[in-house]
């Protein structure tokens with residue numbers, strides 16, 4: 001949601017209702033995961049293997065997580081974990097989007113609170 005310009009046209013009541021809706025539609029926070037899924041196809045090092053002729057093994061799925069500038073962590077995922085991990089990563093982004101939208105609404109509410117009453 002591209003925020004503040006559109007929000008300025010809404011009533012304070014409408015802003016509060018939108019904020020309430022965003023909070024209610026938060027995905028379960030305990031089912032969130034920050035990171036990315038990466039798909040890799042690997043060679044095993046055996047020169048007689050088909051992977052040495054281009055038919056690599058895989059896909060192998062990794063979760064990678066950035067911890068800071070140049071620092072990442074993560075690990076291999078089992079195939080049966082992929083759906084769950086995709087869901088958790090999606091939830092993480094949705095929680096972030098909702099928090100961002102709530103913050104934008106709250107900035108607008110703060111702005112109104114320090115303006116004259118005509119804007120309320």
Ligand SMILES: [Zn+2]
Nearest residue numbers: 043044049051
């Ligand atoms: Zn191989």
